[in-house]
Amino acid sequence: MHASPELSPRTFGNEDLLPRVPLPTLEETRQRFLEWCSPLLTEEQVAATEAALADFAAPDGPGPVLHAALQRYDATEGVHSWLDEFWEDRYLGRRDRIALNANFFFLFADSAQGQVARAAGLVAGALAYKLLIDAEELAPAVQRGRPLSMEQNRYLFSACRIPGELRDTARTPYTAEWPGPSRERHIVVFHRGNAYRLDVIGEDGAPHTVEEIEAGLRAVTAASEVSGPGPGVGALTTKARAEWARSRARLLDHDPRNRTALDTVETALLCVCLEDSTPAGPREAGDQLLHGDSRNRWFDKSISLIVFADGTAGYNGEHCRLDGTTVIAFLDTLLSRPAHELSRTSGARSQGAPDWAPVEFALDDDLRADIDAAAVDFTAYAADTASATVAVEGFGAERAKQRGMSPDAFAQMSFQLAHHRSRGRIGATYESIATRQFRNGRTEAMRVVTPEVVRFVDAMADPGADAATRRAALRAAADAHVRRARECQAGDAPEQHLWELQMIARRHGAELGVTGPLPLYESPGWLVMRDDYLSTSAVPSPHVRYWGFGSTSLTCIGVGYALLGDRFHIYLSTPRSVRAQMTAFAAELPRAVHELDALLAGD
Template sequence: MLPHWSTFKLLGLKSSLVKCMPVSLYSTTEKGKRTLFKYQNNLPSLPVPSLDQTLTLYKRAIIPFYPLGREDTFYQNYCKVIDNFKEVEGPELQKRLSHFAEGKRNWLSTIWDNYAYLGYREPVSPFVSYFFSHKNLNTEIGKDQLMKSAALSHRVINFMSKIEHETLEPELIKGSPFCMESFKWMFNNCRVPGLPSDTTIKFSPQKNRFMIVISNGYFYKVYHHDLNTGERFSLGQLYASISAVHNNSHQKPRCSNPIGILTASNRDVWATNYKHLCDNPLNKISLEQIQSASFVLCLDDNFPTTIAEKSVDCWYGNGYNRWFDKPVQLFVAKNASSSFLGEHSRMDGTPTLRMNDWIIKQISKMSVTEFHDEKKTAPQYTELVFEVDPFIQSQIQKEKKAFKQVTESLSINVWQFHGFGKEEIKAYGMSPDAFVQMLIQLAYYKYTGTVRPTYESASTRMYFKGRTETCRSVSEESLQFVRDWENTSKSGAEKIASLRSAINSHVRYVKVASKGLGVDRHLLGLTKMLRDGEKIPDIFKNPMYTYSQHWFLSTSQLSSNEFNGYGWSPVVPEGFGLAYMINPHWLHVNITAFKNNPLGLNPDYMAFYLTESIQELKEILSKSVIRAKI
């Protein structure tokens, strides 16, 4: 089982895990008006950046990775290569890209979906999917597995109805609308394995009024609308159905051939096994039922207690009680710990953040009296049947071993710091997101004595079908900041000035990237314009081109007070996956890495240096305010 950096090509290392910047969460109150997509037709098209602008920004972005910076001979020589590209091969590739973009509202959309996701062949879990761990609820519902499962499902169905009827309020940032296209892919949708690339398939929600419940390794089709009347089931009716499924599944021994583990395979392997399964008509029907279902609910038999245990449970779990190809998959453990896992190919994190944030707020206010219902409809569910032949049996056993090997190679530390968060950072006149990015840079510098390429996703949803652009977090200013901070001869005022300079530089890059004018997506587009047999330009063959996209730190922010966990995997063997939340008065960073990290890096040590860094930052900032008042 090769980790996903094995598929990186000469023309740029891809980071499979792209996350979005946070957006405001607006009302989900149904108003009877079709508002969800009302701005879609007026959204601007994604621009093709100018060649000169991209190459100028690129030259600035790589400076920190040369020992002598701008004065480094290797840097100066590469700049000559870049300038030559701007004059020779670049204009033709730019012309082709501009022609390719003609008539398209988003020239990048298909390229990115296939390049970063559908064409990517390593397992989606744990290497691509992202997770949210819900906060614990100290209520009767929050402590009961089946009641919480029913409550989650009921509120998800409510949210789904708002999308179906287009009554969900669209998202606006400072009065500007964001693209809501990805909400179409949240429900009744599934990734389907294929060769050489996967596809996604969307089903009618009106014709598929059911969800899939996986319990003890068995799959059940559970209706959330009455088969006879078409009426949406009440909370009490859903509870009765989920309870019946749970009881039925546990009257049998744990499933010895859990089909779900196959979705954790390498995508080429899964595509072959999927085709074999579909050769059996009964299996094909069962697979189509899973794919067309609204969403998946998994009833687990474990008891995750710590935040790290909860995070691991939703990041990949045991593998057998899962279907990793669905974009919305909810888990509820025996102790009612709940979480979410998102398949990434059609959606980034902000739409599902909005849904999860909303449903947990809803459940927090629920009472057990809502489970009492006058209607006594018999539970409506059917168990899905799979005929498992010797070949599939062998593949299941093989995948169990592979999954165990892969997941045991990963390590995690969940770092949290309370009493200092968004409000405290803003009080110092700093961008909370840029502040945490510099916190990460400082901690990594303390740990390793150097800076390395860092990825942060910037949302481009201001454009039609916009997803993300890379923000390169390491800059000349950020490098100067970490050096100044560790320099004992620098005063507190000098260190803070350096911090502010780094933060301002980062904010400028995020703004440029959010406008679709970053470096990485444009360079990707140019490489895709090369024709078969054409010579690869030297700009793309230089070691710095590859190195500067080798994301030693893969970072992104999605924040919610309703979560106690959020994360994903590292994207290179030497790297960290750093998913962070910036809540009003506390910070969270989920730190993942490979145990056999070639640099010997460990999440526990990164957490130690995050604590040391935040304590130093907090202390010096507080002293500066006291001095200013004096």
């Protein structure tokens, strides 16, 4: 084995050492895709999918032409991953609303602080983190001796998604349009639908102290209470993207002051959303963090720190440049050390009360009506979403390891058993697998249902199966899960490869001579495997109580889970039409966990 080069201590110092995401061959993907989708299909559906795959991948079929185009793109100077354009299309190309549908949230551990004090501490800690990134002094992440990509850290601060008619764009630092780190000194504070610019970094680049930031927040909220409820322009960010693009264009055309206001929000280091309400518990807090009062949000921003009246706090963030692993590393730093300690490390010093000013939009009756309609529509949309929290106390990752099983495999087998019992079927299940060990690595799409999972669920449902038979089926399914997760971590997965080939046909089909329909993408395998019944993702952190996201289809239950040493917390979200099934799933989950735990204990 070759000795690995010495790793750089600089934040972005190891990016050039990272291997590229491997591009599978078309034949490898054809075989894997058929293997992955078959457990969800009938024999007739398997045959139809196999035929569609054969036609697609045939020497004279469209697959080789599209794959060759992808190979050329992958070899293009400046392209670091064959998935670079894929991520742009996947996130910035979606045309539905991102609020609730794409953004994700984290609910922080409790704090004894009041609202404004907690908000000030979170801001001070965030500034310390930003300055570490700016100086490239944030220690690069390493996993089992291998560096992980830190690229996403460039897009934490002063990052904003901008709506477009056909595709959105991302307004971020570290780009040709905005080279290097952001030198902005302000945040935007939302309170009762009002927006305020608050300068939290002095002119010489030193942050204000925690006490000064707190004083600035108190001045802003006092002004907001005097002025009364604001126009809540942020409600427009909940609209479907093309509609929001048209509303944004009307804002810009209406009055030059609106360009200044939008610039202030879009370039702000982050947003702080101060809420008058106090959530009744973790589920309600999660709901408010996921959707909440749209007039008091700007869902296009990468960081919104939301603090409720009692000091309960959390995060909502836009997804196009950020994944949960990057955000949780930021939040773990923010929440693991006292704010004053982080503030001192940032070089904060006393410089008097920070400057602040209202962010003023010039609105006419039509624009006000547009904002009001967006807020009403989103309130109805959020009300049509059901959610639940599940806390399995006394069971966690350590217990799973004691039972000789991967904690994630145990969690996923619990989901499969509970889902089958609550909905009477096995359904397509997505799991996000991090691939940050690659250059520009983000995530891979894992499909959880394997033949071994089907046999495990069947064994658990078979009254004639004894404990030994069920236990063997459980371990076989868990082992298959681990094998597939490792394949995904290695980049050996079919779905995103085929999806990008479909996107290439849409972008460049005419010039490539691929102009007809592509039956593969109407085949049972493609449609059934991607019709999620469960969409799952794990981001464990001791500083986060719950985290979650919206469902991905009308049949889907979104499952954000954190399996920690001694607890297993899950936030579920689904369309209201699936509420009864989600409620049954939530009830079955703890029972499934304890039943599988007891089953493994019998070894």
